[in-house]
Amino acid sequence: MQVNVTAAFVLTQILLPLLKRSADASIVFTASQVGRVGRAYWGAYAVSKFAVEGLNEVLAQELSDTTTIRVNSLNPGATRTKLRRQAYPRRRQPYWPPGEHYRRVHRAAGSGSRGVSGGRFDAQ
Numbered sequence: 001m002q003v004n005v006t007a008a009f010v011l012t013q014i015l016l017p018l019l020k021r022s023a024d025a026s027i028v029f030t031a032s033q034v035g036r037v038g039r040a041y042w043g044a045y046a047v048s049k050f051a052v053e054g055l056n057e058v059l060a061q062e063l064s065d066t067t068t069i070r071v072n073s074l075n076p077g078a079t080r081t082k083l084r085r086q087a088y089p090r091r092r093q094p095y096w097p098p099g100e101h102y103r104r105v106h107r108a109a110g111s112g113s114r115g116v117s118g119g120r121f122d123a124q
Contacts, residue, residue, distance in 0.1 A: 001044055001047070001048050001051075003048075004030075004045070004048035004049060004051070004052060005048045005051040005052060005055070008029055008052055008055060009055060012027060012055075012059065016069075019067075019069050020067055020069065022069075023068070024068070025067075025068070025069040025070070026069070026070040026071075026072070026109040026110070026113055027059070027069060027070070027071045027072070027109075028072055028073065028074050028105055028109045028113075028121075029052045029053075029055065029056050029071075029072070029073040029074070030052070030073070030074060030076065031049060031052060031053060031056075031073035031074060031075040031076075031120065032045070032046075032049040032075055033075055033077075034046040034049055035048070035049020035050045035051075035052060035053050036049075036050075036053060036075070036120070038050075052073065053073060053120070056071055056072065056073040056118060056120070057118050059071045060072070060117040060118030060119075061118065063117070064117060064118075069117075070109075070113050070114070070116060070117045071117050071118060072109075072113050072116060072117065072118070072119040072120070072121055073119070073120050073121065074105060074121045074122075074123060075120070075121070075122045075123060076123045077122065077123045107121075
């Protein structure tokens with residue numbers, strides 16, 4: 001909860017004055033499929049990602065009438081992390097290495113999101 005929700009909320013609050021001075025600002029929150037459709041046994045992680053999706057929607061609405069800041073979320077999909085290996089120890093499916101998400105975030109934050117705020121992008 002501290003990393004996924006509180007950090008996103010506080011960092012956004014702190015950076016908002018700088019973002020408001022930009023002609024082309026974009027906020028992209030990291031989402032997860034379990035924060036869009038609930039899944040049993042994912043507990044606090046799923047709840048935190050639901051909160052991030054709510055933050056995405058609320059902030060997009062709050063900024064829509066007063067700024068040009070775009071606010072969207074990006075679900076990067078299955079990523080090769082320790083958490084995923086622990087959750088799925090027997091799966092041998094190929095997962096994206098964490099560094100591969102740079103292009104997807106760039107697309108969601110850049111020209112690919114122009115005119116969209118409160119949107120939900122999926123990397124896969």
